Amino acid sequence: MKPRVVVLTSGPLDLLREICAGLEEEGVPFEVVPQRTGAARDLAHRAANRSPLQVGVGLDATGLTIVHHSKLPTGKPVSRDEAATPQAARRAGRNAARVVVSAPLNLEEPA
Template sequence: MIINKPTVIIYTRDPDEDLLREICAGIEEEGVLYEIHSGKGDMDTLAYEAAKDSMLGSGIGMDGRRIAMQMARLPKGKNVFELNAPRFWQCRNLGSNSARAVKKMPFKPIYTENGEMSL
């Protein structure tokens, strides 16, 4: 699917609605538009296709509680960020980061200082 608006694309398959809401809030906070579409495939496929279809080159794939942020021109499976059963703050920051990548701004933290997900 080709989207012709300058938006961050989010492709989902059976998404956790609460986590999706936080992702969208993070994108909105950065003043960037987004679109949500149902997709087929695993998290890597959804993220890859979302980035490829986004005019901005930034996409998010969400398969249940697994989420990935991808940028156009990166190989499939080489996601910028990946989260598995994340906290709400991580989802919000991932959404912000998908917009910040487009605006060429520094990313917000997704992981704790030692690289692990915070629990």
């Protein structure tokens, strides 16, 4: 199985594109799996469990974006961003990639 971050999404396409762009910027492969429905928390945890890299991203219809690691409890994600903005989505993608490569996360809003 090819190493990759799994992104499960029932959310807006513009935010999904930004999540993917953030992952690409960090050079980490990913797979997008569309979902009909689902809360970001559940999507992210399921994505992490499906990912050979143990890192997943969940994006729900409200724009909530959650990054999760399979070793963490469902309610304790790596990051959670309720701001349904392109910047927040791209940051989530970059942070998912940074978990994989063990780089520091960017949890701050840009100034």
